[in-house]
Amino acid sequence: MKKQTILFLGAGRMAEAILSGLLARKRDSIEEIIVTNRSNEARLAELRAAYGVTATRDWQAQVAGADAIVLAMKPGQVRETLVELAPHVNGQFVFTVAAGIGTGMMEELLPEGTPVAWVMPNTAASVGASVSLYTYGKSVRAEHRAVLEMILDGIGSYEECTEEQIHQLTAVTGSAPAFLYRFAEVLEETALQFGVTKEQAHRMIVGMVYGSALMLKQGDSPAALRDQVTTPGGATAAGLRVMEEREFPALIGAAVEATNRRAKEMAKE
Template sequence: MKSIVFVGAGSMAEAIVAGIVENNVMRADQVYVMNKSDDDRLKEMKEKYGVAIVCPERRALQEADIIVLATKPKDIQQAMRDIAPLLTNEAAVLSVIAGVSIKTMEDGLGKRPIARSMPNTSATIGKSASGVAFNHFVDESIRTHILHLLGSIGIVKEVEEDELHAVTALSGSGPAYIYYMVEALEEAAMANGLSREVARDLIIQTVEGAAAMLKQTGDEPMELRKNVTSPGGTTEAGLQTLEECLFKEAIAACVSRAEARSRELGAMF
């Protein structure tokens, strides 16, 4: 690829820029960033990553291979009106904006290769779990480039566009569910006599270790759970309480409600 332009300079744009530059996916001078009004933010990203700033004439938009839409959802219509006259027919578009459909982007930017993705906030440390969907104008070369870009900030799974609502509910919102669980574990640990510092360190290592076991062993979660659960032991007692509190039902309701909300928000665009 010759160049890539980010329309929007928020945290998700920065996470992808960092992944691209730090993993040598593209050279920093091939990466351009623009936004609506915050010049200080653009200067900050230029100083931090060595990327280029899109000049007022916006020539970079006319020469880019991929345009990454990373504005706030409320700004997307104006952003598309601003850049549409400057795009060539060959430029592909990757959106990381929640709720904005491929059809909306086709209506605003014309019939061109378009990918819609949902990374999560762990992209900022290269640990995102992203889903991506493509329209039928995307060929194998463009698909490979976009998967490579998203792979620079974590793992990426190709899905149908309608499945992105479930991806949003699961991995898009998922970090918040984990943090909420950590909050609850920390409060419980402190109520049982541990200091916040000790509890936090133990919880982080426990979550990290459990995730590593799932990834490295390839065992089913049920099997790993059973391996920890001795008959009549402490783990069994704790799990019985979770069952009595309808833990699985609460998780199912959580994901279902988030998925439904994603659809509600998507219908606004």
């Protein structure tokens, strides 16, 4: 596979997470990364200084030289961007990382036969630990698959899914880190009540989350690991009982449902 020129339409947090992960882990596969946005020159200058990427507001002039084009804007901006992009596309591989946007819209608005994909990464891409879900359109060939898998391997792990599965799992892999961060935030605030400093509380919670994640990665199920911590009738069991009484599983289910519903709404706005 030849070195790739990748054009990002959008310069927000997700674009930065992906390009920083790529430059850290797949630099030998990259010819050039070009980042664009519509109006924020300061943001482009920031990314240019931090990563040495090409940054420009004239994205139309960059399309012809790109091998892959990443739509990295808000879901509500994707349709307008596709309409503007269509006259400039001539076989480039186009994929979006916007929530709620499947391959159908891209195939409808881009020239017939354009290879497209939908990817749902998360912001851990910047540290090479994203869990990315992806699905392909009808015109994707082996060379496009190789390019996308190179990109996704550079930012973490990845799973091919159906489009409907990605719609339903957006909250589980894409948004759930925010749920975990909120959980960690509350634990830190709770720890402060017992007289430790903010720095101590942060170190404690980060260490707990990190260690727990390592245990999970070793392969035991969450239920089995929970049982290892929980002595019947003990202190941990008392805390878990409160979580069940307050319907913690239903709370998480409702958060997932709300996230997925809103993602679909945003794609239509």
